[in-house]
Amino acid sequence: MPLMRTLVVNPGSSSLKLSVLHGEQTVAATLVERWEGAGHLEPLVEFLDGVGAVEAIGHRVVHGGPRFTAATRIDADVVAYLDSITDLAPLHNPRSVAAIEATDELLPGVPAVASFDTSFHAGLPAAAATYALPREWNQRFGLRRYGFHGLSHAHAVRRAAQLVGRPLEQVRVVSAHLGAGASLCAVREGRSVDTTMGFTPLEGLVMRTRSGSVDPGLLTWLLMHGGLDVKTLNAALEFESGLKGLSGTSGDLRDVLTARASGQPDAVLAFDVFIHRLVCEVGAMAVAAGGLDLLVFTGGMGEHSPDLRAAAADRLGFLGVALEPTLNAAPSGDADISAVGAVARTVVIAANEEAEIARQTREVLGAEPT
Numbered sequence: 001m002p003l004m005r006t007l008v009v010n011p012g013s014s015s016l017k018l019s020v021l022h023g024e025q026t027v028a029a030t031l032v033e034r035w036e037g038a039g040h041l042e043p044l045v046e047f048l049d050g051v052g053a054v055e056a057i058g059h060r061v062v063h064g065g066p067r068f069t070a071a072t073r074i075d076a077d078v079v080a081y082l083d084s085i086t087d088l089a090p091l092h093n094p095r096s097v098a099a100i101e102a103t104d105e106l107l108p109g110v111p112a113v114a115s116f117d118t119s120f121h122a123g124l125p126a127a128a129a130t131y132a133l134p135r136e137w138n139q140r141f142g143l144r145r146y147g148f149h150g151l152s153h154a155h156a157v158r159r160a161a162q163l164v165g166r167p168l169e170q171v172r173v174v175s176a177h178l179g180a181g182a183s184l185c186a187v188r189e190g191r192s193v194d195t196t197m198g199f200t201p202l203e204g205l206v207m208r209t210r211s212g213s214v215d216p217g218l219l220t221w222l223l224m225h226g227g228l229d230v231k232t233l234n235a236a237l238e239f240e241s242g243l244k245g246l247s248g249t250s251g252d253l254r255d256v257l258t259a260r261a262s263g264q265p266d267a268v269l270a271f272d273v274f275i276h277r278l279v280c281e282v283g284a285m286a287v288a289a290g291g292l293d294l295l296v297f298t299g300g301m302g303e304h305s306p307d308l309r310a311a312a313a314d315r316l317g318f319l320g321v322a323l324e325p326t327l328n329a330a331p332s333g334d335a336d337i338s339a340v341g342a343v344a345r346t347v348v349i350a351a352n353e354e355a356e357i358a359r360q361t362r363e364v365l366g367a368e369p370t
Contacts, residue, residue: 004055006361007048007110008354009103011035011060011095016043017354020051023362024355027051038098044106057103057112058361060151060353062092064114066142069122071360074100074112082114088146088200113361120150121185121192128194128288145203147195149177149299153185155356156298156349163334164294164345172289174282177351178308179299180208180251184281186288194288196281202237205281206274208251211241213277246270253301253308275308279315292319295346303348306330309337313346320344 003023010017016035020028028051032043048054059074065085072078079100086093096114103112121129129144137143153175160175161168173187182205186194196204196213206212214237222228228236236245244251247270249259259267286292295316301308306329313323320343327337331348338345 004362004365005053006358007051007054007057007103007107008357008361009057009059009099010353010357011037011092011099013091013095016095016099018044018047019354020054021354021358024352024358026354029354035095037095038101040098041102041106044102048106054107054110056361056365057107057110058357059096059100059103059112059114060117060357061096061114062117062148063089063146064116064118064122066144068114068116068119070119071113071115071364073364074114078114111365113364115151115357115360117148117150118146120154121145121147121195123191124195125193131199143199145195145198147183147185147192148197148201149181149183149185150192151353151356152177152298152351153183153187153192153195155352156296157185157187157190157294159334159349159352160294160296160347163336163347163349166293171293172286172291173294173296174285174289174292175296175298176278176282176302177299178205178278178297178302179351181210182207182212182299182301184278184285186285188289194285196285206246206277207242208253209239209242209244211237211245243270243274246273253305257305257307271311275311275315279312282312282316283319286319292321292344295319295321295344296349297346298349298351300351303331303350309346309348321346 006021008019008021014034016032018030019026030047035043063085065088067081079097082093082097131143133143156175157173158168161171169190175185177183181201183195183197185192202210204212222233242251243256247256247259247267249255256267256270260271297309309328310323313321322339322342323337323346324339331337334349336345336347
C-alpha cells in the first residue's frame with residue numbers, strides 16, 4: 001500500500017482539526033477552535049497555503065448509518081445520503097458534509113474518502129447490536145447499537161498490540177476511549193464484539209456533560225410527571241449531566257479532581273460514580289471479549305489522568321490488572337504501565353484518529369483499479 005500525502009479533516013461539534021500525513025506520520029496540523037461550518041473557508045485556505053500539494057483527502061464522519069459499514073470513496077450520492085441521516089448525529093454529520101463540500105471546492109479533483117466512527121462496530125454480533133424492542137420498530141427505524149469512537153478504538157488496539165509485541169488477532173482487548181465523550185470497546189480476534197455506546201453517543205459511561213445510560217423508565221417518568229418537555233430533557237442529558245451535573249464544576253476531570261482534593265462532597269461523589277460505571281463496564285466488556293489480556297487507555301482523560309487509571313486499576317485486580325505506580329504517574333507517549341507480573345497488560349496510547357483515517361484512505365484508494 002503506497003504512502004501518500006493525505007489531508008485529514010476532522011470536524012468536531014464546534015472545532016475543526018486539519019492535518020497532513022505522509023503515510024501515518026503527521027507533517028503539519030492545526031486546530032481551528034471555532035469553525036462555523038458551511039461557507040467558512042478561510043481557515044482551510046490558510047492551512048492549505050502552507051502545506052503544499054496533497055494526493056488524497058480523508059474525512060472523519062461520525063455516523064455512517066445502516067448503509068456505510070466501511071470507509072468509502074466520496075461522491076455526490078454519498079454526500080446526499082449523509083445529509084439524509086442528519087437526525088442520527090445532528091451535532092456532527094452536517095459539519096462533516098460542510099467540510100466535504102469545502103475541500104471539494106478548494107481541492108477539485110483530489111480523491112476523498114469518508115471514514116466513519118461507526119464502521120469499526122458494524123460487525124457487532126447480533127446479540128450485542130440488537131435492542132430488545134418490538135422487532136417491527138427495529139426493522140422500520142433501523143434501530144440497533146451502532147457504537148462510536150471507532151476510529152480511535154481501531155488505532156488504539158492496533159498500536160497497543162504492537163507495543164506489547166503480540167498479534168492483535170491473538171489478544172483479548174478492552175479499549176477505553178475516555179474524553180469528553182467516553183466509550184469502551186471489547187475486541188476479540190481483532191474485531192469489535194461489543195461497545196458501550198449505542199444508537200446514539202448518550203448510552204454507556206458517565207461522560208463530561210452526558211449522562212450515559214439511565215433507566216428509560218426514569219426518563220419517561222420525568223416526561224409524564226416531572227413537567228419536562230422532550231427538548232429540555234434532551235438538552236439536560238447531553239449538556240448538563242455527567243461529571244458536570246454531579247459535581248457542579250465544568251465537568252472537566254481536572255476541575256473535578258481539584259474539587260475532590262479540597263473535600264467537596266459533590267465532586268467526590270461524581271468521581272466515584274464515574275469510576276464505578278467505568279469498572280463495571282470494563283468487566284462487562286471483558287466478558288464479551290472472552291477474557292482480558294490487554295487494557296488500553298486513550299482519549300484526553302485516559303491519556304492524561306494517572307488518578308483515573310489508578311482508581312480503575314484498584315477495582316480491576318480480579319481481572320489481572322495491576323499498574324506500576326511510577327510508570328502510571330508519567331507515561332511518555334505510547335507506554336506500557338503494567339506492574340511486573342501483571343496477568344493483563346495495561347497500556348496508554350495517544351489518541352490518533354488521523355493516522356487511522358489516513359490508513360483507511362490509502363486502503364480505499366489503493367484498492368481502486370488504476
